[in-house]
Amino acid sequence: MKFRKILIFGAIAFGLLAALLVLLSSLLSESLPNVLAPEGRDYVFDYVIVGAGTGGSVLTSLLAKHSNGSVLLIEAGGAFGLLSRIPLLTTFQQKGINDWSFLSVPQKHSSRGLIEQRQCLPRGKGLGGSANLNYMLHFDGHAPDFEAWHKRHNLSDWSWEQIRPFLAAAKPQTLFEIPRSYSKLTQALDEAEAQFPHKSWHFRRSRYCIRNGLRHSVLQQFLQPVMKNVNLRLLPQALVKRIKLSKSPKLRATSVLVGIKDEHTNKEHEFSIKVQRELILCAGAYQTPQLLLASGIGDRSTLAKLQLPVQHHLPLVGQGLHDHFNMPLFVSTGVIGPSLNQRTLLDPFNLLNYLSSGTGHFGNFGVVGHVSGHEEVEWPFSVTFFGAGAIDEGSLMSISNFKRAAFRALFPRYHNSSQEGFVAISNCLQPKSRGSVTLLNSSMRRNPLIDPNFLSSSEDLNCTIDAMRHAIQLITSPAFASLQPRIHWPRLRECANFGPFERDFFEHSPSDHYLECIIRHLGLSSHHPGGSCAMGSTSNDSVVDAQLRLHGINNLRIVDASVLPSPISGNPNTIIAAIAVRAATWILKSELQEGQVSLGL
Template sequence: MSYTGRIFIILSVIIAILSFVWILLYQLLKENVSNILEPSEGYVFDYIVVGGGTAGSVLATLLTKHSNSTVLLLEAGDKFGFISKIPLLATVLQKSVNDWSFLSVPQRYSSKGLHDQRQALPRGKGLGGSSQINFMLHFDGYDKDFDRWKQMGLREWSSKIMKPFIDAAKPKSDEYFKIRRHYSKLAEAFDRAETDFEHKPWNFRRAKYTVRRGYRWGVYQKYLQTVYGKWNLKIITNAVVRRVNIKNGLAESVTVGIKDDDGKETKFDFKASKEIIISSGAYQSPQVLLSSGIGPKNFLQKIGIPVQNDLPKVGKNLFDHMNLPLFVSVAEKTSINADALLSIREVLTYFTTGTGHFGNFGVIGNVDSMEEKSGSMLFGVGAIDESALMSISNFKREHFRALFPLYYNSTQEGFVIISTCLQPKSRGSVVVRNDNVRRNPLIDPNYLAEIEDVNCTIRAIRNSIKIATSDAFAILKPKIHWPKIKECSNFGPFERDSKWNQPSDNYLECILRYVGLTSHHPGGSCRMGLTKYDSVVDQDLRVHGVRGLRVIDASVLPTPLSGNPNSIIIAIAIRGAALIIKSNKDK
């Protein structure tokens, strides 16, 4: 058996032991959630929140805390287990029961090095949603992102108006872990680079994780758990919302499907006396609307869904960030690799102090250029586990090995520098085959359809090269490993590319279209706007043409955010809760 195989077995044994210990502890210290409700016909609540992910958990919490109204939270998944709490093991839950495990439709302009040219699109399934499987990176956002919305006519969403909500979403001093200068030699190099490039209009951000005492501190922990036991909150898990029912222009109830242990589904109708809020995320909020007959009239009629509200932009305007990762080997001990993780000292350090490699996800920091709309991220991982990453990314083997040529060396030191266009122009869509929400929606991010996205990413790559080959990193003796992809061989990499690290634009475009990967930052599919002809919701996040129905989650973003979106989605949910409470206080 290979060394890598033995490492994988040992890691599996460690995870199994930890899981067994957690199950024992869980049974002993089992959380008594009095809010869990057995489904039954005839329930009436003031508010019904569809989706217990990032936005839905925040909304349910705030509506419960700050009103005397009754709240029903419907979640299609269940709870997450202990593994989700350990920051470094974030990707372990991908392709598990806590992941929707979506795949994009085959991509025309990208993903050529992936099976069937389909990107893997993980989404959290369970209370807390994707905030339970993400990389926990906190980002305050940039004023320019919100002021761009203001220029589009969305004056209620300017940076000035959003600031108090963004401040409210910030983790407190004991709710985050920030990478310090002396965390590693890579972190020290990142810190020196900020000085070296002070003449550039670049913003260096050391990674800040929403981690508390070494464990994930997402919306489930920070928000939802705080209202367990409140009389006015009820939660039904494993509940799939099949349809929002509209009568005389008012959203009055939802039809929910719940399966028993034998897989037989029973449907229930739950009524809302005030509002229904869809918070199912960028892929599933449009799915819920379309399956309910809220969307483009001609399309709905074509697939046999009765039309309740003709709304042309539902499922349109989908966007996402696309990354190009490049592996950089170094001569200094500075990164996460299999040997480091299997160190008894490392494991004991984490479980006794909550620090060390297991206490974060390895991202050291970001470098953003708002002028060039490009970004770079340093990911301090040396040895890349082939079987694990290929499984969750959908890579073909030969293209994975081209990207990570030292995949076989479990002791390899290095880092991955990731280049991104922060404001992509390409737009995709989410559509459904029929009204069965248990069938995955057809998700087409349409990556790299616009040539400006390619040019923007190439600018980001060249900035990344400058950082990795700067004097600040010289002490690490970095070597960029340019992917040797057969289909790109006419463009490089040539000997001079490895020597000077200045490959042609044609080569960079080619590898981007073959091995570029999603950032998992989808949004825009129920965008906010001024009319039903250019958007799905108005500035108060109310669905055009339907009273008592809002969408509040990443799907309402008009344009991309220039970084990790999770904390901004929390801020939007806080703002949404305030809008809901204000509009219903006199009812």
């Protein structure tokens, strides 16, 4: 008992220490090196990079290291706090100061269990961008994705052979892999791999961008090591509002208009920064098209409707948005997992374990493994296993936008804080639905109109139903039997006509109509948006060319998730980092070819 008290004191001390560190880290954020202090004069930089997320951090790092030119990195947010480094606590950042907290427009074909049928679309805001808000899962890349880019989109520069060295260069320095012994769920997954009849399915235990128990993102690996370089300046808390083009002799980006808000008076100070060589947009799949459209670069008729003067007609800006769509299913287990629940989290041993070795529940996000099928299936799919037994109602509802009834139908054991179980998340790896990013008006301070248009393709619905049936096959296989799993089919009033019927609990074969109904109500964004300024060969099929330059504007590139011509069959972060490495080589090569550049700081 005495020992337990000591542990509880230890846990409280840890809490206080964490709070102190959060405070300290926010204080430290004030003292970033090389911050540009706008003093009312015009600045000129060889390279101006907009957005310090995955693409922007990697690109800035390589240009700061290897270029002879001056580099300015402009980021709308500031530094992330310590919360971003503690893996399990990452969702607490959502809806906070480091999240843009976008909401989709009401969805036509999905999201019926969400308030106003709108999806929560978190995006990182600050140095590190979404790489500092994400769930840290690493994926090596999948050869057929790039072969499809090569063959279907005529992008021979992006074949698997071509991209592999860049993936290697972008790979996280250290990865933390969930060990087999982590829980009974990881053991069941390993057994399923050995026993499962579908030999073409791939079983992976999760690998995280985590080092010594702390998030190790592109910020730590790429950006931080170069922050003090003499040719680099940072401009945090600054929003890029317009891009200015000049027409002669050739169309080129000449400057950006930046706005910085005074946090006390809320007044905005605006100034321009001139671009000597290249302007590179890394503002992400929602805000890169937003900035282009707000600057009059986009489809002529769309811009006319918004009464925006056209600087450059490029019809597909903001079109072709894609994202993975997740269907969660709660499975309770009859044995102690241990799985994530309030009881395990409040256990002082867990805290001590994390403090002493960086491992245990606090040292990862809770996703323990994935099973995916690419060959011998009609549609490539993935099932992700999130080892959580009790899901906190308030927290999940706030970051998912679920209506209360939908949440409770999905997690009927939500009130039991010591519940053991897991969530099986099924999705299609190559969804066909395409959405868009447009504007409400030209203000960059207003959120863009984001329409992921989930399930607009009936193929995606069939594919998700298929993925769920694969998940059921796994969960009811002998390998999982020792967990005593029970699938909790959501009992939604709106789906009651189709089931679930008592026999479903035994036969695990609910009808397609029932599965369609729950998918259309309860499916959620995976937060992997891309494709809104896709690459391709001409302006009729894309926004940027194979070297990521805007069609018609040679010195304006996009280096972020918007350029993906089709979805990545897994977690996209490392692929976007690899795209940035690739872009850096082209930029540096052209610098070399054209001779010295000025150090115009």
